[in-house]
Amino acid sequence: MIKVGIDAGGTLIKIAVMEKETTDYRKFPVSELKQAASWINGMKNAQICITGGKAALLASYLDTAPAEIVEFEASSSGVRYLLARNAMSQTEFVFTNVGTGTSIHHLENGGHRRVGGTGVGGGTIMGLSRLLTGITDYETIVSMAAKGMRDRIDLKVSHIYEGAEPPIPGDLTASNFGNLMSLHAEEQLSREDLLASVIGLVGETVATTSVLAAGQCGMSTIVFIGSSFIGNDLLKQVVERYTELRGAQARFLENGEYCGAIGALLSLA
Template structure:
């Protein structure tokens, strides 16, 4: 359709090829560029790749991502604007919505970190009294962040890698998501790198492909 409208030839570039190439380009600007890493692209959904010096390949992903963030936020709070979500979420308290390990082992020492989420949205019982809009939004971001991190860490373990590079439009101005992803990645024993300007990786890679 676009090609017909432009009435000229269009160079088609594979999305994953362009994204990986753009990520490698941006990583050269960092101080600790890894040679091999897991690449997690959190857009509408989430795509997970293995990147090595001479190759890259997609290993899977999850439907949980920025689309989930927007959809659940709207269903739960009627807040649908992305900027409003990322502004309000840091004001929320996840413990009012999520069931933590510390809740289950209240009064005794838990066998694992009490800060871990035992059940996303599992602390809501018969009433939601006292739970405010920012609390729901914070928990939605927690659900998205923990899900994409779990998938990424498992991929890293499976392939013997320690660094996970996170990119995607879901991180734009979203400090709450960055914190959840970074903290949870470290807690699971991997090294997180949330790439600055990573949301432009595909566009950068496409430009590099036509040089």
């Protein structure tokens, strides 16, 4: 018997397929929802569980009605599973899912609770990148951003406290995109620079919001998941550094973008 867990999100459909002892992962963009459905329909004798905002839509194209699970329950269970597999023993922590949007959850021994979120997330990376550079391909955005410099776009605390001792770390961003007003008319910004600052804005917002939420729960470990980290070392670096600057620790999980799909799969008997 094949077990299939599906997390159909706002941007990407993530699928985990378990056959005997091995688990394979696969993703489709939501724009290819029908192709994803045919691929799933091609698996005979499969037991399927589905979650995510596009679950009902995707289910309507499947040959047999799948089981369903609440998205946050699925992602929590997937996070626990991946943590255990990676020999990380945290039992109580906060996790932040940076998907199209961002949601933050507190996991305790007994259960989980959504503790916050922000509309700044992976969708913001895509939208602002398109607006500022015209680029719409995720991999291109991420690889170009890695080559950019943020200094002429973002205003740091040390820029404001020029020559004086700032009361908070000078390396913190005082204002994302706030340095643009002092840019000379003839100066050109590269697309790489703009993209690096977009990733900076999203990473710093996600980290700051998560640290504040974690503080309210008395937690200092934050596990970050979601497809926004795929191949995106720059976002990981920004999130890690900002989380640490604010006194907490960031953890990233390999295959973390599949937590929802894994949780859906695990809920099958």
